[in-house]
Amino acid sequence: IQADALEEIRQSNDLKELQDIKVKYLGKKGSLTGVLKGMGKLSKEERPVVGEIANKVREAITQEFDQKSDALEQVALNEQLEKEALDVTLPGRPVQVGGPHLLTKIVEEIEDLFIGMGFEVREGPEVETDYYNFEALNLPKGHPARDMQDTFYITNELLLRTHTSPVQARTMRQYDGDQSVKMICPGKVYRRDTDDATHSHQFTQIEGLYVDKNVRMSDLKGILDKFAKSMFGHDRKIRLRPSFFPFTEPSVEMDISCKVCNGEGCSVCKKTGWIEILGAGMVHPRVLEMAGYDSEQYTGFAFGMGPERIAMLKYGIDDIRNFYTNDKRFLSQYHHAK
Numbered sequence: 001i002q003a004d005a006l007e008e009i010r011q012s013n014d015l016k017e018l019q020d021i022k023v024k025y026l027g028k029k030g031s032l033t034g035v036l037k038g039m040g041k042l043s044k045e046e047r048p049v050v051g052e053i054a055n056k057v058r059e060a061i062t063q064e065f066d067q068k069s070d071a072l073e074q075v076a077l078n079e080q081l082e083k084e085a086l087d088v089t090l091p092g093r094p095v096q097v098g099g100p101h102l103l104t105k106i107v108e109e110i111e112d113l114f115i116g117m118g119f120e121v122r123e124g125p126e127v128e129t130d131y132y133n134f135e136a137l138n139l140p141k142g143h144p145a146r147d148m149q150d151t152f153y154i155t156n157e158l159l160l161r162t163h164t165s166p167v168q169a170r171t172m173r174q175y176d177g178d179q180s181v182k183m184i185c186p187g188k189v190y191r192r193d194t195d196d197a198t199h200s201h202q203f204t205q206i207e208g209l210y211v212d213k214n215v216r217m218s219d220l221k222g223i224l225d226k227f228a229k230s231m232f233g234h235d236r237k238i239r240l241r242p243s244f245f246p247f248t249e250p251s252v253e254m255d256i257s258c259k260v261c262n263g264e265g266c267s268v269c270k271k272t273g274w275i276e277i278l279g280a281g282m283v284h285p286r287v288l289e290m291a292g293y294d295s296e297q298y299t300g301f302a303f304g305m306g307p308e309r310i311a312m313l314k315y316g317i318d319d320i321r322n323f324y325t326n327d328k329r330f331l332s333q334y335h336h337a338k
């Protein structure tokens with residue numbers, strides 16, 4: 001029995017099988033137990049002899065079993081440790097951190113600049129009435145200049161604002177015609193423009209309005225010059241070109257000189273070396289009157305700029321659609337931009 005049992009234990013490679021072997025020899029119905037049970041039939045003299053042998057056999061089997069069992073457990077443990085091994089020296093995976101959108105940053109930068117010059121920041125609705133978007137800005141129904149801003153209408157009277165200029169009229173209205181106004185208003189605007197590298201059907205504008213006694217065109221020019229130099233650096237020039245808006249008189253458009261030009265042109269600036277970034281002018285007397293201001297006493301200037309174009313110019317971005325397609329490869333380049 002002992003020889004068989006030890007041999008089987010040695011051969012065994014599995015804890016469960018080993019347990020079965022133990023039961024086979026030492027269990028209730030095991031072969032060694034059978035020997036012990038049969039001792040009653042032996043003579044007085046034989047019993048101690050057989051008993052001693054049986055005990056030795058049991059000890060030998062138990063010892064072999066314990067040893068083998070420890071060895072198998074160790075093997076199993078090693079296997080498990082190897083499987084679950086953790087290499088703490090491996091470099092970690094970098095955590096992807098988001099950041100504000102470049103457009104958000106540009107708008108905030110422009111806001112800060114104008115706040116520094118005494119302007120307050122206002123907001124207005126994106127779903128606007130025909131009255132504020134057009135009529136209060138001296139664009140009565142049927143006026144040909146309405147075509148300059150192809151409009152998304154919701155109903156006859158409601159539309160998606162085509163510019164931030166309605167906020168001029170809304171803000172002046174709040175002041176009963178006897179207070180100066182100095183505000184900027186950033187926000188989204190919508191036009192039925194065909195999308196291309198420099199046009200989008202939805203884009204951002206920042207409106208500016210300064211109404212007071214004795215505001216002059218030279219004030220407008222001074223503020224815009226300061227804005228352009230702070231935004232783009234002192235080596236940039238501004239150019240005001242005569243233009244037309246029904247809500248300003250006289251009206252201008254402002255161009256910024258491009259930095260890097262070669263024989264083939266100036267990237268976003270094309271061949272001219274200049275790019276238009278805003279429209280502006282002296283608030284039309286009729287707009288002041290409609291908002292309740294006495295145009296004999298009060299004058300003002302207003303401007304409306306496109307932050308996308310400004311960001312394109314500042315960072316050399318050649319397609320406006322990059323701002324809206326949410327390509328992380330594009331956006332993440334500007335997480336650390338000032």
Ligand code: FA5
Nearest residue numbers: 163165193199200203277278279280302303304306309
């Ligand atoms: C206006 O919208 C006037 N409300 C601006 C204004 C305000 C003039 C106050 C006078 C007084 P304009 O349509 O030119 O003007 O647009 C102003 C700026 O918005 C442009 O200079 C340009 O920077 C930007 N812009 C216009 N259309 C688009 C477009 N489709 N996509 C991206 N930017 C645009």
